[in-house]
Amino acid sequence: MRERTIAKSVEFIGIGLHKGLPVRMRLEPAEERSGIVFYRRDRNRYIKVRPQSVVDTRMATVIGEGGVTVSTIEHFMSTLYSYGIDNLLVILDSDEVPVMDGSAIAYSMLLDEAGIQEQRVSKRVLKIRDRVRVQEGEKYVELLPSKEMIFDFTIDFDHPAIGREHYRFNFTKQAFLKEIAKARTFGFLKEVQYLRSMGLAKGGSLDNAIVLDDYGILNPEGLRYPDEFVRHKILDAIGDLALLGMPIMGEYRAFAGSHALNHRLTLELLKEGAYDIVELDRDSTEEQRAIAYAFATG
Numbered sequence: 001m002r003e004r005t006i007a008k009s010v011e012f013i014g015i016g017l018h019k020g021l022p023v024r025m026r027l028e029p030a031e032e033r034s035g036i037v038f039y040r041r042d043r044n045r046y047i048k049v050r051p052q053s054v055v056d057t058r059m060a061t062v063i064g065e066g067g068v069t070v071s072t073i074e075h076f077m078s079t080l081y082s083y084g085i086d087n088l089l090v091i092l093d094s095d096e097v098p099v100m101d102g103s104a105i106a107y108s109m110l111l112d113e114a115g116i117q118e119q120r121v122s123k124r125v126l127k128i129r130d131r132v133r134v135q136e137g138e139k140y141v142e143l144l145p146s147k148e149m150i151f152d153f154t155i156d157f158d159h160p161a162i163g164r165e166h167y168r169f170n171f172t173k174q175a176f177l178k179e180i181a182k183a184r185t186f187g188f189l190k191e192v193q194y195l196r197s198m199g200l201a202k203g204g205s206l207d208n209a210i211v212l213d214d215y216g217i218l219n220p221e222g223l224r225y226p227d228e229f230v231r232h233k234i235l236d237a238i239g240d241l242a243l244l245g246m247p248i249m250g251e252y253r254a255f256a257g258s259h260a261l262n263h264r265l266t267l268e269l270l271k272e273g274a275y276d277i278v279e280l281d282r283d284s285t286e287e288q289r290a291i292a293y294a295f296a297t298g
């Protein structure tokens with residue numbers, strides 16, 4: 001299996017979550033081994049997507065270089081991961097990725113329009129060799145060795161509309177589109193009001209998030225999946241791990257995980273060196289065939 005970029009440039013305009021203003025985003029093909037790179041055209045600054053570029057994880061995953069940042073990259077990164085896109089230039093004229101409907105589905109339609117271009121060099125995967133775990137009280141996220149690509153998430157919210165939800169996701173691109181991509185981000189009305197008072201979340205609405213008050217869901221259309229909350233947490237986790245720049249052969253497991261814990265997990269994995277990098281240079285092993293199948297474009 002080889003590295004991938006997009007076949008042709010595409011561009012669109014969407015609303016940024018925090019400023020509530022239109023943002024233009026353009027995707028361009030990029031060279032082999034160059035990774036995912038954001039370019040802030042308004043500031044003439046390139047920001048390479050990698051765990052070391054993360055500057056904030058409180059509300060969303062934010063990357064930056066030299067004080068220039070790009071916010072809310074996680075849903076877009078999750079989509080790139082699922083399409084097996086290794087190399088891409090993402091040009092923005094503002095500091096946030098358009099939020100779209102709060103899920104990954106609009107980005108997948110954009111990538112379908114751009115098409116996938118196979119490149120010449122072998123794709124590489126991060127194969128987890130030893131367990132790595134980050135814990136904070138009863139919350140944890142961890143990576144374990146596995147012959148499959150699993151994302152296993154449990155949440156437990158003391159809220160009548162959420163409660164305890166568990167989802168075990170066996171990754172393939174097709175399963176991502178069906179089971180995960182449409183799951184929207186969610187937030188509580190109290191938090192939205194607080195954020196608004198700080199001049200944030202100006203673009204946030206029932207069009208791009210599930211919003212809950214103390215009793216239930218405010219969106220008149222209801223949920224897209226019965227367990228949409230935990231599925232969205234998997235969407236986020238894939239996007240956060242995508243910063244490692246390679247797909248992960250292993251099992252990710254989380255209880256009440258967050259962007260902050262996911263970020264710490266990526267740094268810990270790199271620090272511990274608890275992985276092997278495997279070149280997908282042949283399709284002869286069972287493992288390599290399984291990865292090629294997971295990223296099949298058909």
Ligand SMILES: [Zn+2]
Pocket residue numbers: 074075185232236
């Ligand atoms: Zn999210």
